[in-house]
Amino acid sequence: MIDVARKERNYVDADYSVWSWFLTTDHKRVAILYLISITVFFMLGGAAAVLFRLELMTPQPDFVIPETYNKLFTLHGILMVFFYLIPSIPAVLGNFLLPLMIGAKDVAFPKLNLASWYVYMVGGVLTVAAIVFGGVDTGWTFYTPYSSTYGNSAVLLAGLGVFVVGFSSILTGINFLATIHTMRAPGLTWFRLPLFVWAHYATSLIIILGTPVVSITVLLVAVERLFGVGIFDPTLGGDPLLFQHLFWFYSHPAVYIMILPSMGVISEIIACFARKKVFGYHFIAFSSLAIALLGFLVWGHHMYVSGQSMYAGFVFSFLTMLVGVPSAIKVFNWTATLYKGQVSWTTPMMYALGFIGLFTIGGLTGLFLATLGIDVHVHDTYFVVAHFHYIMVGGASMGYLGGLHFWWPKMTGKMYPETWGRFSAIVVFVGFNLTFFPQFLLGYMGMPRRYHMYPEEFQVLNVMSTAGASIMGVGYLLPLGYLLWSLWYGKNATSNPWDARGLEWTIESPPTPHNFHEKPVVTTEVYDYDPEQPLPPPSERVVSPAESETETVQ
Amino acid sequence: MLGEFRLWPRAASTVAEKVDTLYLFEVAVTVFFTILICALVIGMGVIYRKGSRAARANPPTSKWLEAIWATVPLVLVMVMFAWGAAVFYEIKTVPDGAMKIDVVGKQWMWKLQHANGKREINELHVPVGRPVVLRMISDDVIHDFYVPAFRVKQDVVPGRYSQLWFEATEPGTYHLFCAEYCGTEHAQMIGKVVVMEERAFAEWLSGTSSDDPPAVAGEKLFERMRCGTCHKQGPGGRGPSLVGIAGKPVPLKGGGSVLADANYIRESIVRPQARIVAGYQPLMPAYPQLTTEELNQLVAYIESLGAPGDGDAGRSDTGPSTPVEDATPPDENEAPSTEGENE
Structure with missing residues (x-):
């Protein structure tokens, strides 16, 4: 058995031809395709952020002209939201790991999975084309009637890009739901599923229910721009607020599309490096579903000052507050998992613990924005910018990086340098806080967002923010460097370098094209860690396939 | 005072301290x-x-730990909700007798007009200690009138009136920002709110101004466009009489009724066919050629026809607050509104 496993080539070495990648239906290779393309879009979006943060160093518009500034923040928003945050964890880690975690050979619809990547790339190319052909200056929110009637930039092309990329999410969501429902290994009951799988299940539900709405909305903007049909423009008899309702009906749940998978990653990492089952497993699993459901009922909290009725404001504020409860439960549960555990401060764990701190601040400041009386003042100011970056970067991105480190040995068969990993986690954490904490103060001071110039009294805090952004930029470049380095020079990874539980750790690193040699049968509970036993030193962490079989196969 | 470094915004309105406490x-x-x-x-x-x-x-x-950390956050967020809703109610509820000012937002400037006709651009002078209500509309895209020192903001939407009220408590000069992204020069759609002592303000307001009060300008326009041919003062016209309709419910053709607020009056000029008054034929042509300001003037005039006799008086500064529906989309005007409750 061992010999057979050793002789078989892993999924990377199985075929070196270019077409074996571009025509692959292997979920692991699709994940790698996504990993590369998402990294490219992330760097483009990050570069835009660097440029406008430089502009904001001084109150005067001296580095770029206003049009350029507006196109930069629009580009940053569109790329980061639609091409990085939404697909990052599901399409990279989810694609790679979901079948492994449930003991499957692949996702339910492998060809659809590959198609989703092509759709994603077409959407990406259209959006990049929009930049080349003049750029877009509407903001990622595309508010009408500016986007539909007044904006004279390449709105249609960018809108088409967003429209197309939505279908890639939908295909992934359908695939995950079908896979989780139909392809779990024998014995892998719903409550033996890792929380990563639960989180992706909830995310997939949001994706397939919400994404069509934003697609339709973008289509309606196009119809108004092209044919002059009055939908959103009041001079044509349309209603500009209708756009905001439709847009946020998707785009608020989209926030949970970005954060829920990250919460799944955090649960896996904390369980492994605290050597304990996640505290309140059922609560965390169901709170994902609760967040997914409630997420659809809160879109109006983006519209307290839009002219929406005061009573609608009351309802949306109340419902938004309720989302705070399952989020709080998760944070307390992760924290409680550490109690009486065996905590190792590894790179993934540092990202995960950083996530808890930043998500706590991001979540609590979300309550300020849900509070009607406060939101009137801080709406559309830097307070909002700071809040959602604490959730999106401090939450979603920290989870993505933590997960990437955690499963890097599984994905590539290589170990990254641990010291560099911890160092980068600290640099990202410090740089992040320096960038975005001053923005809370700026926001309460009243500095509106999307200003390329501002009154002088806001300069000190803006300089701090820009300084932080440069540190954070370095923090993001470090993993790019040492993870690439590890592909050639890293130590070979064993099948289970963290002595972690879960089916993905019972197979080789990197896995063979068909993952499992025999169909695994699950007899143990999820997160079957022993808190009395610390994580063994690396030299003793080799789990041979034969051993792992006794754990999982009868 | 503007431009000095600080970490806490100045508080200069009646609601500012309540927002700060929360x-x-x-x-x-x-x-x-x-x-x-x-x-x-x-x-x-x-x-x-x-x-x-x-x-x-x-x-x-x-089990019991979970129960605790589900309950404690629930209680806290409910306190935040209720407290925030109470403050919001105050921010949204215009006191009686508020001084009225018209605001038009356009790319990229604020145009303001006082009830006596005096105009300002990117600058708003108001007296201290007196509630002021802004009736705002946009000429193009969505803008947002934001005065951080007052802790209030409100989107300024094309095609419909929205309103914002405040009562300044400290004389001084404060930032006015456009908070809703509105295009290239969004960051330059800024201005100043100058809060003055009552006497200084009265002096400033009575300074030279060649403009008619909006209601007077509206009356001239009404005559020039011969609106009175159909909309006679008494009954018997081809269109309904406009005397005393402002702020009252109007029965609609096909059942139901609508509150004849500024939004309905405006809609009836721009798109007369949208909601026809019961008992009349849909004869009126649309007037798309009217500018935002001309529409404001006509609305002000029709509102000033509140009671027979004071038709020429212009809009009174101290009269009961005229309902301005900012809250609901045009076809939901039957819904109860805050402003309605103030009457």
């Missing part, structure tokens, strides 16, 4: 829980670090 409460909650969570994470991460001697036996079960 804000500080939530800051306290945030600081408490952030420190609690960080202390627990770091503390337990150190105490229960790998291989430490701390006892690991009998970790707690989850």
Whole structure:
């Protein structure tokens, strides 16, 4: 058995031809395709952020002209939201790991999975084309009637890009739901599923229910721009607020599309490096579903000052507050998992613990924005910018990086340098806080967002923010460097370098094209860690396939 | 005063301190829980670090702990909701007798007009200690009238009126920002709100101005466009009489009724066919050629026809507040509104 496993080539070495990648239906290779393309879009979006943060160093518009500034923040928003945050964890880690975690050979619809990547790339190319052909200056929110009637930039092309990329999410969501429902290994009951799988299940539900709405909305903007049909423009008899309702009906749940998978990653990492089952497993699993459901009922909290009725404001504020409860439960549960555990401060764990701190601040400041009386003042100011970056970067991105480190040995068969990993986690954490904490103060001071110039009294805090952004930029470049380095020079990874539980750790690193040699049968509970036993030193962490079989196969 | 470095915004309206108190409460909650969570994470991460001697036996079960940390946040967020809603209610409820000012937002400037006809651009002079209500509309895209020192903002939407009220408490000069992204020069759609002592303000207001009050200008326009041919003062016209309709419910053709607020009056000029008054034929042509300001003037005139006799008086500064529906989309005007409750 061992010999057979050793002789078989892993999924990377199985075929070196270019077409074996571009025509692959292997979920692991699709994940790698996504990993590369998402990294490219992330760097483009990050570069835009660097440029406008430089502009904001001084109150005067001296580095770029206003049009350029507006196109930069629009580009940053569109790329980061639609091409990085939404697909990052599901399409990279989810694609790679979901079948492994449930003991499957692949996702339910492998060809659809590959198609989703092509759709994603077409959407990406259209959006990049929009930049080349003049750029877009509407903001990622595309508010009408500016986007539909007044904006004279390449709105249609960018809108088409967003429209197309939505279908890639939908295909992934359908695939995950079908896979989780139909392809779990024998014995892998719903409550033996890792929380990563639960989180992706909830995310997939949001994706397939919400994404069509934003697609339709973008289509309606196009119809108004092209044919002059009055939908959103009041001079044509349309209603500009209708756009905001439709847009946020998707785009608020989209926030949970970005954060829920990250919460799944955090649960896996904390369980492994605290050597304990996640505290309140059922609560965390169901709170994902609760967040997914409630997420659809809160879109109006983006519209307290839009002219929406005061009573609608009351309802949306109340419902938004309720989302705070399952989020709080998760944070307390992760924290409680550490109690009486065996905590190792590894790179993934540092990202995960950083996530808890930043998500706590991001979540609590979300309550300020849900509070009607406060939101009137801080709406559309830097307070909002700071809040959602604490959730999106401090939450979603920290989870993505933590997960990437955690499963890097599984994905590539290589170990990254641990010291560099911890160092980068600290640099990202410090740089992040320096960038975005001053923005809370700026926001309460009243500095509106999307200003390329501002009154002088806001300069000190803006300089701090820009300084932080440069540190954070370095923090993001470090993993790019040492993870690439590890592909050639890293130590070979064993099948289970963290002595972690879960089916993905019972197979080789990197896995063979068909993952499992025999169909695994699950007899143990999820997160079957022993808190009395610390994580063994690396030299003793080799789990041979034969051993792992006794754990999982009868 | 503008331009000096500070970490806390100036508070210069009646609601500012209430917003600040609520804000500080939530800051306290945030600081408490952030420190609690960080202390627990770091503390337990150190105490229960790998291989430490701390006892690991009998970790707690989850039921009662879960119940506590579901209940405590629930109670806290409900307090935040109720408190925030109360402050919001005050921000949204215009006091009787507020001084009225018309605001038109356009790319990229603020045009303001006082009830006596005096105009301002990117600058608003108001008296201290007196409620002011802005009736705002946009000429093009969505803007947002934001005065941080007053802690209030309101989107300024094309095609419909929205309103914002405040009562300044401190004389001084304050920032006025456009808070809703509106295009290339969004960041330059800024201005100043100058809060003056009552006497200085009265002096300033009575300074030279060649403009008619909006209602008077509206009356001239009404005559020039011969609106009175159909809309006679008494009954018997081809269109309904406009005397005394403002702020009253109007029965609609096909059943139901609508509150004849500024939005309905405006809609009836721009798109007369949208909602026809019961008993009349849909004969009126649309008037798309009227500018935003001309529409404002006509609306002001029709509102000034509130009671027979004071038709020429212009809009009174101290009269009962005229309902301005900012809250609901045009076809939901039957819904109860805050402003309605003030009457």
